Amino acid sequence: MKRWLIRSLKKDLAAKLISLVMAIALWAYVQNLQISELTLNVPVKYRNMPSDLSFSKAPPRFVKIKIRGKKDDLKFPSSHLKAQVDLTQAEEGKQKYKVQFSTDQLPQNVKLVSQDLKIPLSLEKTIEKQIRVRAVLEGNVPEGYRIGRRKVVPEKITLIGPASILDNVRYVETYPVSLRGHKESFFKKVKVRLPSKKIKAEPNRVTVSVLVFQENTVNERTITKIPIVTRNLDPALTAALSNKTVEVLLQGDSDILKKVKPKDIHVWVDLEGTHYNPQTGHILPFDTEPGIPVSAKLLRYAGKVNIISIIPEQVTVRFRVKPEFIKKEEQKKRENPIEEIENPPKEEQ
Template identity: 25%
Template sequence: MVKISFFTSFFKNIAFPVGAFLLAMLLWLFVVSGDQYTMMLDLPIEARNLNSQKTYLEEVPGYASVILKGKGRDLFKSYVLQNYSDIKLVLDLDGISQEYEFILNDYFEKNPRKVVIPPSHNVSFIEVVYPNRINIRLDEVMEKKVPIISNIQSLVKDGYLQIGNTQFEPDSLIIIGPKVELNKINEVHTAKDTLFNLSKSNRGTIDLISQNRLIKFSLKKINYFLDVQQISERIIVDIPVKVINKVRGIRVFPSPQTVSLTVVGGVNKIAEIKPNDISVIVDFNSWKLEKNFYTPKIAVPFDILNWKDLSPRTIELGVARESK
């Protein structure tokens, strides 16, 4: 324990300050010196004159590592200001229709003006270290309208339910990118999110997820709406009974001609329901001479939770031939 404490104290109180002082001295000598040095810097790459009908099939690297030469203070200045000055490498894409490979050192040797270094920097370009080449691949630019798919999970409180699916405004968006990549995309998904203990309708904004950086979205976020309502019941009366698959020349009389039942669902949703929104159907194909009463099939709107208490439960069918 004593040895460990001694070495820790020595490094903290002596070795570290001495090392920092020596490093500072070397940096000071480098900056004030008038001698010539070389330094490697990462310079941004700017691709220009892309055909308006084309887009990239592969991303162009954002930076290249290059060697610059100059006096110590000028190189230090370039290093400090590299993110704030207009120093960059330019690739001219004029005339490229599909694919072209830039051998960077050969390209900049033939086109020295494509290495943009402001005169105030007083440094000169020597060579590109990495990457030594950039392959440009282009494709026809297209746009496409696709629907938005929800990754939002809603968990409502007991006694409540969500009416319908999550709604988006707008419900679709425009995506733009290379044709070959757009053909693979038929929908766009939201980010994943879970909403807990919902007892009322909920509005919000959520990110859209892009799996391909070459594809651009007309929207980065989307507005959503979840219709959450308290569960309630309502009796619907005077629902008409319909007979399907009637036979020509035969008259069919359902009795009674209307029924009632109880619907279970969101309190606001069931308040909107009208008798004609519910289908009570008897199929005449199931008619038999010795059978008088038939159980109808019930169809309610999809966003109704359930139905019960059909009255009456069966329908009598009266059958007679039409008079000629």
């Protein structure tokens, strides 16, 4: 009796296990037949952006889509899915733009239920601006050596990007140029450090040259109180410099060095790029410009004497509008009051 009972239990257990496996398989089959929905984040690509526009804020990187299908069908690889926004007709300001998603990207048995139809974007005018480049040096030359003049070529580069960013940019700097180990003059091509990822530079590299020489091995002479003159100053403006004169360190033959006079050295600052806007009465881009480089050249004895350094290397310039130009604009406004109202000045860029 006992043996029979054990055999019966074993027989029933096997049948139960088979039934359980069949039930699970049937349940899985039925579940797979059921229709499910899935929400995906799909990368979005922006096409045909007008060259005169830029994003004010970083645009969304993804849009949402909802798809429907059998559970197994929804397990397809989705990394290839892409949406796009066509900006051919884009305009300045904040607007919503249509999102395009092609259902051809989906498997045959998967359907698109819904998607983000439009996406908000903020666009603004793209401008170009000439900006000075400053060389950044790090470290020190070996003991017994020192550095003289440094030069950046080109001195200015063109930045392209949103006006809201570039309006506040006065200069850009290079990535650091190391002085360590240098016992001779050298030059190096380096990238320019940009203020934002939204900004492009043309060119994006400049050449930094640094004069390095050994101390106490050559004849030197310092000439002081050499006046700084201005170049390319807007006729409507005056310019006040933080330093009116500089001192220049010269190197060369001792007999020739004795002959050099202050008038033999021409020192200047280039003020191109700053101008007076008569429509608004403003000085653009700024009425005060720090860090304008001082340049110098020898009018006599060039090739026999070298300019080692200029102190200071940079000056701050404060611009003011000449009184006669202010009076001219006030007179025009009095003579043409109607035109002033009908044609208000455009926003500065």
